[in-house]
Structure formats: structure tokens, C-alpha cells
Amino acid sequence: MRQDAVRGHLDGLLLAVLEAAPLHGYAIITAVQQRSGGALELRTGTIYPALNRLERLGLLRSTWESEGGRKRRCYVSTEAGARFLADERTAWRDFTAAIGSVLDPVAPHPHGQGA
Numbered sequence: 671m672r673q674d675a676v677r678g679h680l681d682g683l684l685l686a687v688l689e690a691a692p693l694h695g696y697a698i699i700t701a702v703q704q705r706s707g708g709a710l711e712l713r714t715g716t717i718y719p720a721l722n723r724l725e726r727l728g729l730l731r732s733t734w735e736s737e738g739g740r741k742r743r744c745y746v747s748t749e750a751g752a753r754f755l756a757d758e759r760t761a762w763r764d765f766t767a768a769i770g771s772v773l774d775p776v777a778p779h780p781h782g783q784g785a
Contacts, residue, residue: 676710680720681729682758683710685751688730692746694737695721721745729754 676683687693687701698721699712724730729751735744747755 676712679758679762680712680716681724682755682762683712684717684720684724684745685729685747685755685758688745688747689752689755692733692735692744694735694742694744698745724751 683702684698687698687705693701695714695717698717699714702710702712721730721732725732725745727750728748730745730747732743732745734741736742
């Protein structure tokens with residue numbers, strides 16, 4: 671999948687994998703890759719600036735934790751992050767429904783409007 675296809679959805683992807691439990695950077699990359707069936711491969715140079723920005727915005731917070739003798743920064747979503755993710759999910763459903771009604775006009779429209 672093209673890397674630019676992820677660009678506008680990166681914040682939602684990161685917050686979605688952090689929804690269940692705190693994760694460090696490599697675990698976030700792995701979680702996105704696993705959830706997408708290998709279709710999405712995020713780069714460290716992509717996620718760390720995004721994680722830092724989300725932390726500055728108050729959508730997640732980080733702590734230093736020791737794992738296997740190494741210190742790693744772990745990230746967790748905040749309440750504001752959970753609200754942002756809920757909004758992102760709604761926007762994504764609306765977007766995919768609109769695109770789907772154009773690309774596949776024979777499918778019934780989810781809002782009851784025919785093609």
C-alpha cells in the first residue's frame with residue numbers, strides 16, 4: 671500500500687493501537703502491521719514525530735519503562751485521545767461510505783439513498 675495513503679490517517683492509526691494498552695514505538699509499528707495483515711508498514715521516521723506531536727497536543731502521554739534491561743518510551747492514549755479517535759472513526763466511516771457510493775454505485779447506500 672502506498673505510504674501517502676496512510677498520511678491523513680496516521681494519528682487515528684496510532685491512537686487506535688494505543689487504545690488497549692501502552693506500547694513502545696516498535697510495538698506500535700508491529701501492531702499496525704499485524705492489524706492490517708501486513709498491508710501497512712510504518713517507518714520509525716514517520717511515527718516518532720507523529721507520537722511527539724500527539725503528545726504535545728495532549729492526545730497521548732509517554733513514560734519511560736524498563737523492558738528486558740532497556741529503557742523504552744511507552745505511549746498511552748489520554749481521554750482527549752480517546753475522544754479524538756472516536757471522531758476519527760466517525761469521519762472514516764462517513765468518508766468510506768461516500769467514496770464507496772461513487773466507486774461502487776450498485777451497492778445500497780448506507781443512508782438509504784439509492785444509486
